[in-house]
Amino acid sequence: MTxxxxxxxxxxxxxxxxxxxxxxxxxxxxxxxxxxxxFLGTAALFFLLGAPLLAAFVVILYxxxxxxxxxxVIMMFQQSLRETGLMPQWGxxxxxxxxxxxxxxxxxxxxxxxxxxxxxxxxxxxxxGRFLFDRYWLAVEIVSILLLVAxxxxxxxxxxxxxxxxxxxxxxxEVHP
Amino acid sequence: xxxxxxxxxxxxxxxxxxxxxxxxxxRNLIMTLVGVEVMMNGAAIAFVGAALRWHLMxxxxxxxxxxxxxxxxxSVGLAIVVNVYRRTGSIDPDRYDIxxx
Numbered sequence: 001m002t003x004x005x006x007x008x009x010x011x012x013x014x015x016x017x018x019x020x021x022x023x024x025x026x027x028x029x030x031x032x033x034x035x036x037x038x039f040l041g042t043a044a045l046f047f048l049l050g051a052p053l054l055a056a057f058v059v060i061l062y063x064x065x066x067x068x069x070x071x072x073v074i075m076m077f078q079q080s081l082r083e084t085g086l087m088p089q090w091g092x093x094x095x096x097x098x099x100x101x102x103x104x105x106x107x108x109x110x111x112x113x114x115x116x117x118x119x120x121x122x123x124x125x126x127x128x129g130r131f132l133f134d135r136y137w138l139a140v141e142i143v144s145i146l147l148l149v150a151x152x153x154x155x156x157x158x159x160x161x162x163x164x165x166x167x168x169x170x171x172x173x174e175v176h177p
Numbered sequence: 178x179x180x181x182x183x184x185x186x187x188x189x190x191x192x193x194x195x196x197x198x199x200x201x202x203x204r205n206l207i208m209t210l211v212g213v214e215v216m217m218n219g220a221a222i223a224f225v226g227a228a229l230r231w232h233l234m235x236x237x238x239x240x241x242x243x244x245x246x247x248x249x250x251x252s253v254g255l256a257i258v259v260n261v262y263r264r265t266g267s268i269d270p271d272r273y274d275i276x277x278x
Contacts, residue, residue, distance in 0.1 A: 004180075005180045012188045016188070019192055022211065023195050042218055050229050051240070053237075054244075057241070057244055058244070069251065086204060089201075097194040097197045111183075114186065118181070118226075119229075128234060132241070139242060146246065149249075157256045
């Protein structure tokens with residue numbers, strides 16, 4: 001039991017507890033705040049597993065950008081709609097998750113390679129970037145096109161929403177001249 | 178030196194199943210998106226652990242692509258949720274019954 005394994009188990013407990021708290025909250029805003037804690041723990045775990053660049057990306061993008069975006073959107077809803085309960089079939093969902101978890105545990109521990117102890121190693125950001133743009137430059141380009149497509153889709157959805165709002169306004173004026 | 182490889186995968190599987198439960202069980206579209214984020218987090222942990230297990234950088238490269246896909250997915254998803262909320266005044270998927278005769 002080295003100091004690294006102690007750090008791993010502490011981080012695993014932090015991530016699991018904060019994720020569990022996040023998925024059981026009724027208010028989405030609390031869930032997102034707990035999820036930020038989980039993502040910061042994940043970033044530390046990535047640093048431990050030898051990916052310092054990805055740890056920085058998780059802090060900047062996941063915990064910083066995506067979660068703040070979700071928080072802003074939650075603030076756009078009315079207070080009465082922020083809190084909604086569970087689906088009536090949540091028991092089935094829990095059963096599905098437990099079955100999935102049991103199968104995962106069975107598969108992982110059936111594999112003799114799972115007992116192999118990981119050795120510490122770290123990828124320098126320079127080597128990682130060179131590898132990425134040397135071998136997977138096409139995938140990087142495809143991902144950039146994906147982000148562009150997402151941007152266009154969001155603009156289109158927002159435009160349609162504005163048009164619908166104008167129509168509603170017009171209808172309202174017709175009803176109440 | 179750090180931990181057995183199975184423990185990393187077990188952590189990833191636990192987080193993924195938490196996300197699965199959150200995705201199916203909540204009556205709120207925002208919590209559905211949160212569930213998808215949690216599932217992607219679990220997949221990312223599995224990829225980075227596998228990258229260390231086999232000393233291949235492909236796992237970390239895929240983590241980067243997961244990050245980009247998650248960003249695209251959550252932004253489009255939130256735009257759709259806001260659009261649907263403006264039209265129906267609700268973010269409960271059970272209330273979307275405009276087409277019901």
